Amino acid sequence: MTTSIERLVASDGPSGTATPRRRTVVVRGPLRVVGRVLLAVALPVVVVATWQLAGTGGSLFGGVLPTPDRVWKAWWTWAFGTTGLGLNPYSGTWLANLLYSAERVAKGFGCAILIGVPVGIAIGWNRAAAGALDPTVQVLRPIPITAWLPFSIAVFGIGPGGAIFLIALGAFYPIVVNTSQGARDVERILIRAALMMGAGPFTILRRVVLPAALPSIFTGLRVGLGIGWTAVIVAEMVAVKSGLGYVLWDAYYVGRMDVVIADMITIGLLGYLSDRLVLAIERWALAWRRLQSHQA
Amino acid sequence: MGTVLFQNVSKTFPGVRSVRALDDVSLSIGEGDFVALLGPSGCGKSTLLNLLAGFDRISDGHLLFDGRPVTRPGPDRGVVFQEAALFPWLDVWNNVIFGPKVQGVPRDVYEPRARELLHLVGLDAFAEALPVQLSGGMRQRVGIARVLAMSPRALLMDEPFGALDAQTRLSMQQLLLDVWQSLGTTVLFVTHDIDEAILLSDRICVMSARPGRIVRTLPIALPRPRSIASLTSPEFVAYKADILSEMNVVHH
Ligand SMILES: Nc1ncnc2c1ncn2[C@@H]1O[C@H](COP(=O)(O)OP(=O)(O)OP(=O)(O)O)[C@@H](O)[C@H]1O
Numbered sequence A: 001m002t003t004s005i006e007r008l009v010a011s012d013g014p015s016g017t018a019t020p021r022r023r024t025v026v027v028r029g030p031l032r033v034v035g036r037v038l039l040a041v042a043l044p045v046v047v048v049a050t051w052q053l054a055g056t057g058g059s060l061f062g063g064v065l066p067t068p069d070r071v072w073k074a075w076w077t078w079a080f081g082t083t084g085l086g087l088n089p090y091s092g093t094w095l096a097n098l099l100y101s102a103e104r105v106a107k108g109f110g111c112a113i114l115i116g117v118p119v120g121i122a123i124g125w126n127r128a129a130a131g132a133l134d135p136t137v138q139v140l141r142p143i144p145i146t147a148w149l150p151f152s153i154a155v156f157g158i159g160p161g162g163a164i165f166l167i168a169l170g171a172f173y174p175i176v177v178n179t180s181q182g183a184r185d186v187e188r189i190l191i192r193a194a195l196m197m198g199a200g201p202f203t204i205l206r207r208v209v210l211p212a213a214l215p216s217i218f219t220g221l222r223v224g225l226g227i228g229w230t231a232v233i234v235a236e237m238v239a240v241k242s243g244l245g246y247v248l249w250d251a252y253y254v255g256r257m258d259v260v261i262a263d264m265i266t267i268g269l270l271g272y273l274s275d276r277l278v279l280a281i282e283r284w285a286l287a288w289r290r291l292q293s294h295q296a
Numbered sequence B: 001m002g003t004v005l006f007q008n009v010s011k012t013f014p015g016v017r018s019v020r021a022l023d024d025v026s027l028s029i030g031e032g033d034f035v036a037l038l039g040p041s042g043c044g045k046s047t048l049l050n051l052l053a054g055f056d057r058i059s060d061g062h063l064l065f066d067g068r069p070v071t072r073p074g075p076d077r078g079v080v081f082q083e084a085a086l087f088p089w090l091d092v093w094n095n096v097i098f099g100p101k102v103q104g105v106p107r108d109v110y111e112p113r114a115r116e117l118l119h120l121v122g123l124d125a126f127a128e129a130l131p132v133q134l135s136g137g138m139r140q141r142v143g144i145a146r147v148l149a150m151s152p153r154a155l156l157m158d159e160p161f162g163a164l165d166a167q168t169r170l171s172m173q174q175l176l177l178d179v180w181q182s183l184g185t186t187v188l189f190v191t192h193d194i195d196e197a198i199l200l201s202d203r204i205c206v207m208s209a210r211p212g213r214i215v216r217t218l219p220i221a222l223p224r225p226r227s228i229a230s231l232t233s234p235e236f237v238a239y240k241a242d243i244l245s246e247m248n249v250v251h252h
């Protein structure tokens, strides 16, 4: 990816006469990064400014919606206030709640990967495994994770176990579906090459099917992670007494919309950062592919 | 070792409209022989080679490699594919050592050999390059090196130079001649290029289409060692005229 600016540049042709010609100037380095950041924050800045200016006395819509400055103050207290003092139960608990949620997502997402990738490879690779597993997966898949909530509470009770279960379940489906697609699409000639070189079934799965399916697997991981964040918030709102989802619902209940909005923004940023992390791992693991697309 | 025997082999691909790709093919290849399969597109050359490679099953007859029936692919029959079929996520070095590595050959046995082979195909400097960073000819050289790294008893090559430009093709033919002359492996070489078949092989099997049959076997008695200089000798031209008339390409 290069940002290019077209500019008129005098080029010295073979005849020696300087003829004006369009030339592409590539802007690189820090300047480019600054430009991109400026472009990205422009919209949020406009929205926040409008929101702030539209408010009167710290709120909009007859007191329902707090203005950004109040959200910021609420977040500040939530993040850096002293804990356990005063009437504000959220004071100083931001990091702890954030970590609770992140830990649950990490655990549930980890389980989804550990189960989803092998199951997906099996479905995509082996006809018997596909026949035995795929119908069940396809029938369970349309059940939204929210519909699993009562089941989850009944089985795991009120606590983090149910949240982890829901995250794992929600992330499992996209991982399985994409992995099996990737495993199915492995070029036959590569399998033949491996067979010809004496590779057994397990070696072929590990050294040919898995790397060939990796691009699809990462697609599944990124979709799955997004669902994982949905699942953790839903589960915490209803069935766990900690985490960003719990704070979200609790704050709403006591009319603290400023905390609700600060919480929402926190979830958004956290989801974004975790996606960037997966993307960075993907870039590293699929370096061979990036070279390929650069050539094309 | 490296003998091949097709005895009245037929191959029918089942389906709604089943295709009889090979019909009653008999062919015997001795140890160290270089045999070329020549024929028009769709006549069953790849089918024949895939049967010997073990990728497909014969429908009728007998197919023996080193006296034993062929049941599945194996490192004793190294296949060089038209499009190289390298693993795009592995660099050149790891593509070359893939065979011995997965077979559990000790590292200190395969490493020196792989290094030697990379040198032989002129790619020492590209050990760390990914397939995508190579030209078609270089990729094909890796494809040959990785097969030789397994010390196969036969080389099965399916139009290995078919996708290359004329000049690269000539240098690859020279390379293959050099390699074969020093190793003496049995080779079954599929091509539709008459010059290539004459230049390389001891014997040319000319095939006809629908159903696929070997219609003629022509020994090539050009002296060895050969090089691409042989392409212009009078004997070469005589062979070429003979095959052209056989294939009904020339009409008078
Ligand atoms: N898997 C398959 N299923 C059905 N028919 C097939 C299959 N593979 C090959 N055939 C048919 O068998 C015949 C011979 O095909 P084959 O690929 O062996 O030809 P070829 O001589 O290698 O041709 P080319 O020079 O174009 O590579 C063709 O008619 C083809 O359509």
Ligand SMILES: [Mg+2]
Pocket: B045, B046, B047, B158
């Ligand atoms: Mg073919």
